[in-house]
Amino acid sequence: MTRSNPAIEQRWDVFHRVVNMPSPELRDWLLSTPDGAAAYAPEPDIDIHELGGRVLRILEKRRVDLTDDDVATMELVTELVVGRLMNAPPEEAVNEPWRDTLLTLGHDPLRPDSPRGEEAATLLREMTTT
Known part of the structure; x- marks a missing residue:
């Protein structure tokens, strides 16, 4: 990736606001998650645990080291997290499948920086404006 690509920089920034777990915390979560985590997938054809591993690898990279696949992963994860x-759900704090999916993607919905509704939709629009 080039260093001065505004579209990539925008996606990077939005992705890092959506993924609000640091890499050590995400790694610990992924190691403790049973193989059945795919059952939580928002889309039946997405291996949510494998996608979480890709998120972890992106978190450990510098922006200049991103590949086209990394950018596609950042876009997919942002869309999935924002959509959720x-x-x-009304009782989101106790809705384990909903929260577990988000945690597997690197987003803890119980943190104060977790957006909801229109605030979440704004992130998705930010990613697609450049």
């Missing part, structure tokens, strides 16, 4: 945040 915009459609949070």
Whole structure:
């Protein structure tokens, strides 16, 4: 990736606001998650645990080291996380499948910086404006 690509920089920034777990915390979560984590997938054809591993690898990279696959992963993860945040269940704190999916993607919805509704939708729009 080039260093001065504004679209990539925008995606990087939005991705890092959506993924609010540091890499050590995500790594610990992924290691403690049972193989059945794919059952939580928002899309039946997505291996959510494998996607979480890709998120972890991106978190350990510098922006200038991103590949096209990394950028596609950042876009997919942002869309999945924002979609789930915009459609949070009424009792989200106790909805384990919903929260577990988000945790596997690197987002802890119980943190104060976790957006909801229109605030979450704004992140997705920010990513696609450049």
